Amino acid sequence: MSEIEEAINRVKGRVKGLLITGPDGNSVRSTMTKAEDSKLTGYINQLVDKARSVVRDVNPANDMTLLRFTLKRHEILVTPGRNFRIIVLQEINKSEEGAKPT
Amino acid sequence: MSEIEEAINRVKGRVKGLLITGPDGNSVRSTMTKAEDSKLTGYINQLVDKARSVVRDVNPANDMTLLRFTLKRHEILVTPGRNFRIIVLQEINKSEEGAKPT
Numbered sequence: 224m225s226e227i228e229e230a231i232n233r234v235k236g237r238v239k240g241l242l243i244t245g246p247d248g249n250s251v252r253s254t255m256t257k258a259e260d261s262k263l264t265g266y267i268n269q270l271v272d273k274a275r276s277v278v279r280d281v282n283p284a285n286d287m288t289l290l291r292f293t294l295k296r297h298e299i300l301v302t303p304g305r306n307f308r309i310i311v312l313q314e315i316n317k318s319e320e321g322a323k324p325t
Numbered sequence: 326m327s328e329i330e331e332a333i334n335r336v337k338g339r340v341k342g343l344l345i346t347g348p349d350g351n352s353v354r355s356t357m358t359k360a361e362d363s364k365l366t367g368y369i370n371q372l373v374d375k376a377r378s379v380v381r382d383v384n385p386a387n388d389m390t391l392l393r394f395t396l397k398r399h400e401i402l403v404t405p406g407r408n409f410r411i412i413v414l415q416e417i418n419k420s421e422e423g424a425k426p427t
Binding site: 262263266267269274280281285286287288289290291292293294 | 365368371375379380382383387389390392393396397
């Protein structure tokens with residue numbers, strides 16, 4: 224089993240979807256349907272590009288290593304690598320709901 | 326001392342800046358300079374608006390309760406309330422650097 228498959232299996236518990244996109248922003252590995260892929264990548268790529276440019280506008284030497292959206296019952300985590308992006312959709316633990324950010 | 330002042334004092338350790346904006350997106354309380362305020366609010370408001378609209382496009386019943394940017398040495402946390410936004414700029418703990426998102 225490849226390293227990526229192992230990593231995907233390790234996080235499968237709370238993770239509802241995992242998507243890896245290549246340099247062109249398209250999905251190269253995913254645990255979700257094609258329709259979910261294209262919907263998520265379309266939106267997330269726009270936001271990540273915008274967020275990264277904002278970070279660089281404020282300080283060109285800086286960079287964004289993780290973008291995390293907390294929603295009502297899910298979280299979307301995006302790791303914007305140079306030639307890939309890892310997008311994880313995970314459930315929020317009941318205990319975390321309403322937990323204050325540290 | 327008002328409840329807000331107490332809350333601000335409680336988080337002052339690792340927090341490098343705390344900014345509360347009102348319904349119009351302008352700063353109503355801040356621990357930073359006017360210049361830092363306007364720079365941060367200008368950028369962050371655009372991004373939060375974009376992120377919220379993306380979340381609603383994907384699922385109108387959903388909403389974003391926290392947006393978190395992890396940068397090289399800092400984190401920006403944004404709590405998008407209905408009539409206010411709380412923007413926190415905090416340092417990353419040495420131990421958290423490179424820590425995997427849970």
